[in-house]
Amino acid sequence: MASLDYAHRRLVNTLGPERVARGELERMVYSHDFAALPKLVLAQWRLYPDFVVLPQTTEEVSQVVRLSDETGLPITPRGGGTGMFGASVPNRGGVLIDLRKMSKVIAFDAENRTATVEAGATWAAVEGYLRSKGFALPVVPAAAPASTVGGAINGGGVGYGSFRHGPLRAHVLDLEVVLPDGSVMRTGDARESGGAFADLTAAFFGAEGTLGIVTKAVLRIRPKPEESKAAAYAFPDLASGAAFLTRIVETGETPFHVALIDREHLTFERAVRAETPDPADIAIVTFEGTKDEIPLQEKAIDALAAAGNGTKLASEVAADLWARRHIRYGARRLSRGLVVSSNLVPVARLGEAIARTQALIRRHKVNAAIQVALVDSTTAALSPYALMDDTTLSGGTTLGFVKKMGDLAIEIGGHPIGLGLLMVFNLRKMHGRATGSMGAVKQVFDPGRKVNAGKTIEVWTKFNWPLINVIPPPFMEFGLNVAAALRRAKPFRDRFLKAYERQGGA
Ligand SMILES: Cc1cc2nc3c(=O)[nH]c(=O)nc-3n(C[C@H](O)[C@H](O)[C@H](O)COP(=O)(O)OP(=O)(O)OC[C@H]3O[C@@H](n4cnc5c(N)ncnc54)[C@H](O)[C@@H]3O)c2cc1C
Known part of the structure; x- marks a missing residue:
């Protein structure tokens, strides 16, 4: 491997000094994503990149990737860094490519209803641009203000709008990708071809940056709806709220978005923002369409809610909850950190999934809240989050709850989303013996293990020596089972909320 000073000189020659950083502060900023990671993990991973680079063109990305053959430094692509399990964080240092300087809307085709955007653009910026032209995205990821086009595609994300318009995956028509050998490929047909032969777009969806670096995407767009409106309904408990969601699916109604949040979520939110609506188990339903359509859609949903003991809340409450849909984890301020468990579960078993989640929360004595959204007519996203203080040893045991x-999710026919550094063992549980074929795909695209290596299919440590260079995924699973057991043995729940209120809180 070349010296770091040599690598620095080569990177500076390629991008110029202002777009190559190696200072302690920059490296620290990029050493974590949204995940709260206990400091203990520094013993096994080198989370700090050696360099952070900010390319502005596909050609520059390609040059940086090719340089890695010379320097031997691994590469980590990164968008907004909003992922939950360390997927956009290095495990062995190296070069971190921040794509956010590639954020332009390159082309906009009203006739064919497509937009071509650079991968570092945030979804909120793309949506804002399209709305100004009378169009909109069919699906907008939940972390839209910070999440990037390339990041959400690689994260395999879900988002607002999929219940009516179909999954995000279906709206990505074509990608430009810099492959690990530095060559540039297109994955599909940018027209509405309905999935032409040899369309490789799907291979990159959910690949977590392990197969190449997405630099551009062609997205399907739709005309901007004439109107949109949110309604909110409080239920006596979460089970009734879940039954309401199931009934919406059964009746074939297709609002733009359907979600359920529990009273704990609003309790946490209220602790950090006094104007938060009164804590309750609340379903939020959003309608889109013409002025004439929306009242009809709303009337049908009102009737379903009333039949399930739901009480309609004031329209200002619904508007406030919808307006703050992208701010889902304000509670992080209560505890310094939190962990999210994102899962897809069958709608048919949603009630059971929620009841068992509540039982897990009690058993592991975590301060947790539950958020649910309908992804489509068969699948719901079930995403509880738990407060944790990642600066304490006992805080790390909260990850045991995420494991459980x-x-x-797997037990009831669904699966967790996101593998990253921490949850690689789930791949085997989800795909069994077929897991090997995922490794084979990686081998085809990245035989030299350059790009986001040591994640999703295997877990590298920071050491490049035989025997201790990888952690077998079952070891990670065992470790998290131990964390869960320790968590259960804890005599009482964490008291973040009380501590925060004692300090004067909100
Ligand atoms: C408030 C909030 C709400 C969220 N809600 C949801 C939700 O509802 N559903 C959901 O699925 N997730 C959700 N997430 C998780 C996360 O936001 C998504 O996975 C997100 O879309 C990731 O986008 P990003 O740009 O931040 O990617 P990053 O976190 O930067 O990266 C994600 C992965 O993609 C890779 N990557 C990034 N850019 C590229 C690129 N251009 N080419 C190749 N690889 C790349 C990274 O290496 C990493 O493996 C939420 C997060 C937050 C903070």
Whole structure:
């Protein structure tokens, strides 16, 4: 491997000094994503990149990737860094490519209803641009203000709008990708071809940056709806709220978005923002369409809610909850950190999944809240989050709860989303013996293990020596089971909320 000073000189020659950083502060900023990681993990991973680079063109990305052959440094692509399990964080240092300087809307085709955007653009920026032209995205990821086009595609994300318009995946028509050998490929047909032969777009969806670096995407767009409106309904408990969601699916109604949040979520939110609506188990339903359509859609949903003991809340409450849909984890301020368990579960078993999630929360004595959204007519996203203080040893045991949530999702016919550094063992549980074929795909695209290596299919440590260079995924699973057991043995729940209120809180 070349010296770091040599690598620095080569990177500076390629991008110029202002777009190559190696200072302690920059490296620290990029050493974590949204995940709260206990400091203990620094013993096994080198989370700090050696360099952070900010390319502005596909050609520059390609040059940086080719340089890695010379320097031997691994590469980590990164968008907004909003992922939950360390997927956009290095495990062995190296070069971190921040794509956010590639954020332009390159082309906009009203006739064919497509937009071509650079991968570092945030979804909120793309949506804002399209709305100004009378169009909109069919699906907008939940972390839209910070999440990037390339990041959400690689994260395999879900988002607002999929219940009416179909999954995000279906709206990505074509990608430009810099492959690990530096060559540039297109994955599909940018027209509405309905999935032409040899369309490789799907291979990159959910690949977590392990197969190449997405630099551009062609997205399907739709005309901007004439009107949109949110309604909110409080239910006596979460089970009734879940039954309401199931009934919406059964009746074939297709609002733009359907979600359920529990009273704990609003309790946490209120602790950090006094104007938060009164804590309750609340379903939020959003309608889109013409002025004439919306009242009809709303009337049908009102009737379903009333039949399930739902009380319609004031329209200002609904508008406030919808306006703050992208701010889902304000509670992080209560505890310094939190962990999210994102799972897809069958709608048919949603009631059971929620009841068992509540039982897991009690058993592991975590301060947790539950958020649910209908992804489509068969699938719901079940995403509880738990407060944790990642600066304490006992805080790390909260990850045991996330592990058990993933087990639950798989047990009832769903699966967790996101593998990253921490949850690689779930791949085997989800795909069994077929897991080997995922490794084979990686081998085809990245035989030299350059790009986001040591994640999703295997877990590298920071050491490049035989025997201790990888952690077998079952070891990670065992470790998290131990964390869960320790968590259960804890005599009482964490008291973040009380501590925060004592300090004067909100
Ligand atoms: C408030 C909030 C709400 C969220 N809600 C949801 C939700 O509802 N559903 C959901 O699925 N997730 C959700 N997430 C998780 C996360 O936001 C998504 O996975 C997100 O879309 C990731 O986008 P990003 O740009 O931040 O990617 P990053 O976190 O930067 O990266 C994600 C992965 O993609 C890779 N990557 C990034 N850019 C590229 C690129 N251009 N080419 C190749 N690889 C790349 C990274 O290496 C990493 O493996 C939420 C997060 C937050 C903070």
